[in-house]
Amino acid sequence: MQFNEKAFMEALKLKNPNENEFIQAVEELVLSLSDFLNTNPIYLEHKVLERLVEPERTIIFRVPWMRDNSEIEVNRGFRVQFSSLIGPYKGGLRFHQSVNLSILKFLGFEQIFKNSLTGLPIGGGKGGSDFDPKGKSDAEIMRFCQSFMSELFRYIGAETDVPAGDIGVGAREIGYLFGQYKKLQNNFSGVLTGKGLDWGGSDIRTEATGYGIIYFLLEMLKVRGDSLADKKVLISGSGNVAQYTAEKAINLGAKVLTMSDSLGTIYKAEGIKIEDLELIKNLKNKIRADLSQLDGQNSFQYLAGKKPWSIQADIALPCATQNEIILDDAKDLKNGGVKMIAEGANMPSELGAVKFFVDNGIIFAPAKAVNAGGVAVSALEMSQNSMGLRFSREQVDEKLKTIMVSIHNKIIEYGKTDQGIDYIKGANIAGFKRVADSMIAQGLV
Ligand code: NDP
Numbered sequence: 342m343q344f345n346e347k348a349f350m351e352a353l354k355l356k357n358p359n360e361n362e363f364i365q366a367v368e369e370l371v372l373s374l375s376d377f378l379n380t381n382p383i384y385l386e387h388k389v390l391e392r393l394v395e396p397e398r399t400i401i402f403r404v405p406w407m408r409d410n411s412e413i414e415v416n417r418g419f420r421v422q423f424s425s426l427i428g429p430y431k432g433g434l435r436f437h438q439s440v441n442l443s444i445l446k447f448l449g450f451e452q453i454f455k456n457s458l459t460g461l462p463i464g465g466g467k468g469g470s471d472f473d474p475k476g477k478s479d480a481e482i483m484r485f486c487q488s489f490m491s492e493l494f495r496y497i498g499a500e501t502d503v504p505a506g507d508i509g510v511g512a513r514e515i516g517y518l519f520g521q522y523k524k525l526q527n528n529f530s531g532v533l534t535g536k537g538l539d540w541g542g543s544d545i546r547t548e549a550t551g552y553g554i555i556y557f558l559l560e561m562l563k564v565r566g567d568s569l570a571d572k573k574v575l576i577s578g579s580g581n582v583a584q585y586t587a588e589k590a591i592n593l594g595a596k597v598l599t600m601s602d603s604l605g606t607i608y609k610a611e612g613i614k615i616e617d618l619e620l621i622k623n624l625k626n627k628i629r630a631d632l633s634q635l636d637g638q639n640s641f642q643y644l645a646g647k648k649p650w651s652i653q654a655d656i657a658l659p660c661a662t663q664n665e666i667i668l669d670d671a672k673d674l675k676n677g678g679v680k681m682i683a684e685g686a687n688m689p690s691e692l693g694a695v696k697f698f699v700d701n702g703i704i705f706a707p708a709k710a711v712n713a714g715g716v717a718v719s720a721l722e723m724s725q726n727s728m729g730l731r732f733s734r735e736q737v738d739e740k741l742k743t744i745m746v747s748i749h750n751k752i753i754e755y756g757k758t759d760q761g762i763d764y765i766k767g768a769n770i771a772g773f774k775r776v777a778d779s780m781i782a783q784g785l786v
Pocket of ligand 1: 550580631652
């Protein structure tokens with residue numbers, strides 16, 4: 342029995358027309374899995390891949406809500422419950438105008454393998470809405486979250502499905518979503534993660550994705566006898582993931598040259614300082630304005646409409662959104678001297694860009710490994726909730742470090758080659774194997 346990659350992808354495309362992001366995410370997995378499947382035909386006999394690409398359940402619902410001026414708005418809500426093979430569905434909620442089924446299926450599919458890599462008991466899911474939080478008042482955000490949860494509450498629960506944040510869903514939104522869930526269920530449970538520290542949240546959850554990215558990067562450097570000190574680093578994005586990636590990198594002595602948002606990039610030649618980062622956090626988390634406002638302040642240069650990728654540096658950490666690095670950006674990164682890329686956002690590099698990195702000897706680590714720290718600490722939040730206790734900040738940070746090192750070790754186990762470490766292959770095989778073995782063990786359900 343041989344795996345026919347081409348026929349598999351053709352069938353997937355026919356069945357899921359117009360779901361480009363989802364197809365891209367599956368292709369990225371399948372491209373590095375063929376040899377493994379051919380040497381382990383049990384996974385082919387059990388049609389594991391065919392079963393995995395079909396979500397266990399997809400819920401799509403209407404979200405009506407009212408503007409402050411009494412105008413009625415209607416958005417679409419989604420929850421893709423992709424896989425409960427190794428634990429309750431787990432994955433964030435995204436509120437962004439671009440959200441559609443394809444984007445949530447790509448994110449949910451990736452989440453299955455990312456969660457598997459953490460070694461923790463968490464399945465894969467993702468949800469959200471095409472709601473655009475920008476320019477909305479606090480009261481409008483609250484009414485939207487309440488309407489969204491008034492439907493979603495039927496399908497989630499501490500042992501069924503535990504959503505968290507993602508783009509457009511931070512501490513404020515999790516608060517409103519949790520409040521509404523509790524009101525409807527009359528039950529205080531760990532149904533969402535990313536909760537406030539006073540009401541069931543875990544220390545380090547806010548920082549976890551960003552800190553985890555840097556802990557993983559440190560391993561990538563360490564196995565090459567290198568360190569982060571004085572490395573020039575490009576970061577994109579200025580949201581949750583980018584902020585804490587930058588914070589940890591700066592604290593460990595790296596020179597973070599850039600951050601960005603959907604309208605442009607801020608650049609500081611001598612490196613962003615912790616005081617500068619506080620300005621950025623305040624602007625993005627409280628004032629909720631774009632980075633152009635920082636032009637000229639604290640030696641920041643604002644590059645309107647530009648991505649960070651053409652600036653000379655050693656390391657690039659894309660932390661904004663999917664497909665933010667296209668082939669031309671990949672070429673810019675190489676020309677600018679970048680030797681190492683670790684994906685902080687989910688699927689930030691197009692397949693053509695990934696191929697370019699690999700062909701040009703640029704060390705490349707994919708999102709499902711690099712950014713798994715966020716969901717890992719979410720799983721620790723779930724454990725703390727179910728045990729009714731709280732770990733200290735130091736305990737959580739230590740566990741996060743251990744998990745990121747263990748993911749890197751698993752990748753070496755499955756991805757070591759004569760040329761070095763194939764991070765894509767290592768992450769995909771290690772993530773897949775645990776889920777696939779669980780699927781076979783649990784029978785045809
Ligand atoms: P936030 O909403 O906090 O920040 C998103 C950032 O990305 C903002 O700077 C935003 O700019 C920018 N951005 C969004 N869309 C685009 C776009 N189309 N082009 C350029 N920039 C854009 O989200 P997070 O930081 O939480 O998430 C960032 C990425 O990390 C996503 O891919 C997410 O899936 C992934 N991730 C998040 C985790 C988490 O724990 N939060 C865990 C693992 C992965 P602007 O302010 O202008 O909108």
